[in-house]
């Protein structure tokens with residue numbers, strides 16, 4: 109006699125004995141589930157702590173440096189976020205788009221706005237830096253990385269964490285992370301703006317303020333910056349969903365399927381793009397700052 113268990117109609121027909129042994133082994137498996145580990149407890153023998161430590165150090169260094177760099181725009185006498193020596197025109201990505209600038213380099217709408225509260229210091233970076241910062245902070249990759257590195261949730265896979273319940277991101281404050289898709293729209297616009305900055309960095313003024321096309325080390329630094337940021341932004345998980353992931357049948361929308369494949373291709377290395385672009389955007393600011401301070405000299409050729 110053959111017996112078919114109705115709830116598992118996709119399974120092959122079972123003999124009564126097989127059914128009993130399967131149920132028994134399932135019950136044994138449930139009973140053998142591991143206990144919750146205490147904080148830091150693990151049976152992993154590899155150096156699992158290196159990755160969160162590197163994330164902690166790398167991310168902390170960037171936060172400290174970018175905050176310091178944003179506050180340098182307060183200096184009324186110097187403008188080190190823009191380099192105009194030898195006719196160059198390099199703007200630090202931390203300050204782009206420069207809506208309101210300094211006396212030495214006014215922005216699109218001039219210098220510090222009159223509506224800015226008098227009790228608050230003003231730096232051009234304050235108006236725009238929250239967009240790239242918010243985009244990175246809510247990035248799906250970075251969330252996984254800094255949850256481990258900054259508040260041990262958990263410290264790494266299969267390592268005990270310091271709390272007993274899992275709230276996920278369905279409750280305040282982590283619920284706010286879902287704003288990522290909206291930051292994406294701004295981040296895409298920023299790529300265009302930074303691309304325009306590279307175009308401006310291709311032009312050099314002579315003594316008569318006539319502009320000539322050329323290329324300098326700063327032009328290359330800015331161009332690499334926008335390429336890396338584009339690789340990071342265009343591989344975003346939210347963009348992947350937006351461009352084709354939302355479709356049930358991509359075969360009915362070939363253009364979306366193509367876009368989805370391109371974004372997926374970048375998305376596979378999203379972590380690499382994230383770190384390379386983070387490092388390079390910081391380096392771009394350092395390069396322009398040191399040139400503006402006269403510590404480094406920018407080489408360029410005029411065609």
Ligand code: FES
Nearest residue numbers: 247248249344345
């Ligand atoms: Fe990383 Fe959107 S998921 S940038």
